[in-house]
Amino acid sequence: HIPLERNRQDVIADISSGTLGLGQIVVVHAIPCKRVLVDVGGNIHAFWRKYTIQGPELLLRIHEYFPREPFEEVGWLRARRLLQGKEVSDG
Structure with missing residues (x-):
């Protein structure tokens, strides 16, 4: 603090x-700071990243969560769906 x-x-x-x-x-x-990627992941619904930003008298722990749907709508990600429990890519 x-x-x-x-x-x-x-x-x-x-x-x-x-x-x-x-x-x-x-x-x-x-x-002045240093960024460190701590974790990244995703599933059929969303993807996320966790990282820190560190500097003199500064420490930020950031967790960003992104739903997949908006990125699929603009074509940045291909749509994915589950078919009988198995992930299938559209297109």
Whole structure:
């Protein structure tokens, strides 16, 4: 925990606005950091990644979860379905 008075006001403003993700805020404000991918996975419904962003007086543990359907709709992922318990790819 970093006391509020030691935080940068521009960073606090971006966090409060909710328009940028935490990883984006770190980049936009050029906060020195290292990113480490901890886990990645998926199933027929979604995919996810877990990673950390570490820097001086900074440690973020981030878990992002993405439903597959929107990515299938725009063609970024091929649709998948289960057929008799076995995963089948459309197309």
